[in-house]
Amino acid sequence: MGSPMDQQTSDHQASNTPASNHAEEQKQKRKRVTVEDREKALQDKIAQMQAELEKLKQQKLEQQAKKLDKMWKRLRVHMVSLGLTDVPSEAIEALLSEHADKLRQASVQD
Helix, strand or coil, X not given: CCXXXXXXXXXXXXXXXXXXXXXXXXXXXXXXXXXXXXXHHHHHHHHHHHHHHHHHHHHHHHHHHHHHHHHHHHHHHHHHXXXXXXXXXXXXXXXXXXXXXHHHHHHXXX
């Protein structure tokens, strides 16, 4: 073998070998992977938030439908109390359906 000085020289030369280049490449690859992982995590988060938004929109539509149903029931009670039972319920339902469609379109645009 050689003296300690020769050992240090051979260690220094080893750091410039293809093995050390491979280690550097691996380090760069890990950096790329972490960037890709971050991008994937962000994309997943965006997808999750979009799903939550759709869920909230659906809940809002359901709440509006319940409101319309209550309004319809109150309207029928008032109509009966006023003696307006001869108004065709189909006409009233058509008006309410049209109003509900407008509400749905407005909430979808939100």
